[in-house]
Amino acid sequence: MKTLLILFLVSVTNLHAQYPTGKEVMDKVDQNMSSKNRIFTSKMIIHGRRSSRTIESKSWAEGDKKSFTEYLSPAREEGTKMLKLEDQLWLYSPSADRTIKISGHMLRQSVMGSDLSYEDMMEDSKLTDQYYAVVTGVENIDGRECWIMELTAKISDVAYHLRKLWVDNTRYIPLKEELYAKSGKLLKKTELFDIIQLQGRWFPKRIVFKDVLKKGDGTEFIIETIQFDQEIPEHIFSKAALRK
Amino acid sequence: MIRFLFKGLLRDRNRSLLPALVVTIGVMLTVFLHCYITGVIGDMVDTNARFTSGHIKVLTKAYAENMDQSPIDLALEGVSELTEKLKKEFPTVTWVPRIHFGGLLDVPDINGETMKQGVTMGFAADIFSENSTEIERLNINKGLVRGSLPKLPGEILISDDFATKMNVNPGDVVTLLSSTMYGSMSVYNFTVTGTIKFGVGLMDKGTILVDISDARLALDMFDAASEILGYFGNSPYDDLLAEDAVNRFKTAFPEIEDEFSPTMLRLKEQGFFSSYLDMVEYFVAIVVSVFVVIMSIVLWNTGLIGGLRRYGEVGVRLAIGENKGHVYRSMISESILVGFVGSVFGTIIGLLLSYWLQTKGIDVGSLMKDTTMMMQSVFYAKITPAAWYIGFFPGLFSTVLGTMLSGIGIYKRQTAQLFKELEV
Numbered sequence: 058m059k060t061l062l063i064l065f066l067v068s069v070t071n072l073h074a075q076y077p078t079g080k081e082v083m084d085k086v087d088q089n090m091s092s093k094n095r096i097f098t099s100k101m102i103i104h105g106r107r108s109s110r111t112i113e114s115k116s117w118a119e120g121d122k123k124s125f126t127e128y129l130s131p132a133r134e135e136g137t138k139m140l141k142l143e144d145q146l147w148l149y150s151p152s153a154d155r156t157i158k159i160s161g162h163m164l165r166q167s168v169m170g171s172d173l174s175y176e177d178m179m180e181d182s183k184l185t186d187q188y189y190a191v192v193t194g195v196e197n198i199d200g201r202e203c204w205i206m207e208l209t210a211k212i213s214d215v216a217y218h219l220r221k222l223w224v225d226n227t228r229y230i231p232l233k234e235e236l237y238a239k240s241g242k243l244l245k246k247t248e249l250f251d252i253i254q255l256q257g258r259w260f261p262k263r264i265v266f267k268d269v270l271k272k273g274d275g276t277e278f279i280i281e282t283i284q285f286d287q288e289i290p291e292h293i294f295s296k297a298a299l300r301k
Numbered sequence: 302m303i304r305f306l307f308k309g310l311l312r313d314r315n316r317s318l319l320p321a322l323v324v325t326i327g328v329m330l331t332v333f334l335h336c337y338i339t340g341v342i343g344d345m346v347d348t349n350a351r352f353t354s355g356h357i358k359v360l361t362k363a364y365a366e367n368m369d370q371s372p373i374d375l376a377l378e379g380v381s382e383l384t385e386k387l388k389k390e391f392p393t394v395t396w397v398p399r400i401h402f403g404g405l406l407d408v409p410d411i412n413g414e415t416m417k418q419g420v421t422m423g424f425a426a427d428i429f430s431e432n433s434t435e436i437e438r439l440n441i442n443k444g445l446v447r448g449s450l451p452k453l454p455g456e457i458l459i460s461d462d463f464a465t466k467m468n469v470n471p472g473d474v475v476t477l478l479s480s481t482m483y484g485s486m487s488v489y490n491f492t493v494t495g496t497i498k499f500g501v502g503l504m505d506k507g508t509i510l511v512d513i514s515d516a517r518l519a520l521d522m523f524d525a526a527s528e529i530l531g532y533f534g535n536s537p538y539d540d541l542l543a544e545d546a547v548n549r550f551k552t553a554f555p556e557i558e559d560e561f562s563p564t565m566l567r568l569k570e571q572g573f574f575s576s577y578l579d580m581v582e583y584f585v586a587i588v589v590s591v592f593v594v595i596m597s598i599v600l601w602n603t604g605l606i607g608g609l610r611r612y613g614e615v616g617v618r619l620a621i622g623e624n625k626g627h628v629y630r631s632m633i634s635e636s637i638l639v640g641f642v643g644s645v646f647g648t649i650i651g652l653l654l655s656y657w658l659q660t661k662g663i664d665v666g667s668l669m670k671d672t673t674m675m676m677q678s679v680f681y682a683k684i685t686p687a688a689w690y691i692g693f694f695p696g697l698f699s700t701v702l703g704t705m706l707s708g709i710g711i712y713k714r715q716t717a718q719l720f721k722e723l724e725v
Contacts, residue, residue, distance in 0.1 A: 105484050106363065106374060107561070133485050133521070148478075150488035155476045157407050157488065158415040170374070170484020296414075 079190025328647025340683035355530025404479030425516030448495025604707025644696030
């Protein structure tokens with residue numbers, strides 16, 4: 058009897074010992090996903106209720122504080138630029154020749170009618186800086202074994218108070234994500250596909266965002282080309298660059 | 302008989318003055334309440350009809366499900382053709398297209414960068430066409446505070462309170478940041494030609510008034526509109542007429558399985574009106590009934606006290622052979638006279654108060670600052686033909702009921718006891 062009890066207790070302890078800590082997993086995810094800088098071209102396919110639209114853009118990003126995006130097509134969007142510096146966002150429209158600051162609750166509005174908000178597009182902070190993470194289980198997604206992570210916000214100034222991540226336990230890249238409000242209501246879903254290895258990092262080529270509160274088929278974000286840790290001229294991250 | 306009773310009431314004012322006063326007050330309140338509610342609700346219906354709901358409205362099914370959010374991505378397309386069909390089917394109705402949109406109004410500094418920003422509600426109507434009825438319907442001329450009406454493309458009016466808050470003056474250029482019908486970003490410059498007071502708190506907070514051609518250009522809405530509003534001439538809203546129009550629409554435009562197919566709603570089916578108007582009717586009926594009950598109880602009490610005073614008189618009348626029923630009926634006749642006089646005075650005073658409120662109005666703008674309802678900022682009463690007689694129903698009913706209840710005691714008097722009481 059005593060032997061059985063000891064064996065039972067050891068097996069339960071081992072079961073928990075199989076899961077890494079949330080911080081360990083998130084550190085590895087941040088190591089994989091974050092970079093000094095990156096330059097990428099992308100396509101955003103927005104599936105609206107009436108029709109689908111494709112928006113092409115080129116972006117320069119440095120860490121999580123600076124990014125510059127220029128929209129290349131379609132014609133209505135061509136020449137529109139966005140600049141993010143720290144927590145401030147500016148938009149330049151060539152048709153109106155105006156530089157407009159986007160702030161406050163406007164950041165929660167949809168970008169170009171997509172399922173992403175300006176806040177979602179600006180977000181690039183390390184999750185470990187903003188969330189407590191716990192591994193709660195294991196699940197298989199498309200043949201890849203994933204840690205199920207539950208993240209709870211450390212600070213109040215975050216877009217989503219609760220997050221659930223399914224992290225590939227070999228490549229340390231999230232394959233699926235659910236974003237929740239403080240009330241526990243599911244707000245957005247993200248799924249990552251076509252994972253490739255680039256310069257030692259695992260990166261998704263296609264991300265599908267779905268705003269659960271909106272009807273429609275969501276927004277696809279396709280990264281066509283991406284380069285990490287390049288030389289980016291400093292003048293790109295300035296308001297003057299918006300009007301060039 | 303009536304003259305005799307009337308003389309009796311005039312000579313013995315103690316038995317008539319208090320009941321008449323009670324009836325006067327009750328009738329005055331009933332008449333005033335009727336005129337006040339008719340005026341306020343009538344104006345609310347009219348304001349909503351003019352600005353948002355029309356008497357009837359055609360819009361897509363998808364838009365109808367999300368009307369509160371003004372989703373232009375669910376707007377009507379092919380509006381010109383649809384309007385022609387509606388004019389053929391409903392020749393007596395005036396049809397006007399409208400576009401409602403939301404966005405950010407950005408005021409630039411001298412470098413063209415953001416100086417000030419504010420959330421705005423955009424309202425687009427046909428104000429440039431020569432034969433357009435919209436300027437009159439929306440009271441734009443009367444509401445103009447500063448500057449002048451837009452005359453050229455790219456010109457807008459902005460609500461005066463919003464202009465003050467944003468420090469915008471006629472002649473300034475502002476930029477609208479919004480979304481087009483297809484979801485693209487829309488950044489469009491406008492020139493402010495004037496400021497306007499709509500007289501509706503919600504709109505005065507932050508509305509820009511744009512010609513529909515400009516809105517279509519800015520929001521990529523060629524031959525499209527959020528909705529097409531229909532008006533039955535200048536008459537007030539008639540729900541039966543609207544219901545008939547909706548039924549005819551369903552026959553002329555059979556429903557199809559497409560969320561962007563047109564549907565028609567009447568005013569009473571839109572927003573909070575669907576239950577609000579019925580609720581107000583019940584409320585008025587309940588309040589009038591409560592007045593009747595309260596007045597009846599007071600008059601019953603007064604009748605009982607009067608009965609005590611007239612105990613001897615009734616005893617003598619019964620003793621000399623007057624029939625109990627006759628005494629009872631004469632008291633009821635007296636009460637009808639008292640009720641009639643009280644109702645006349647109450648109606649006159651109620652109408653005078655209502656006339657004052659109809660002319661002056663009560664400005665509740667400060668209470669409406671944070672409202673999300675389309676309500677006028679100034680409440681006016683409205684004297685209707687019904688106001689001249691509506692007070693008589695509770696006025697007469699309550700006096701008669703009160704007297705009937707208090708007069709029951711007459712039937713309990715015993716003839717055998719009468720002389721003994723007289724001795725006392």
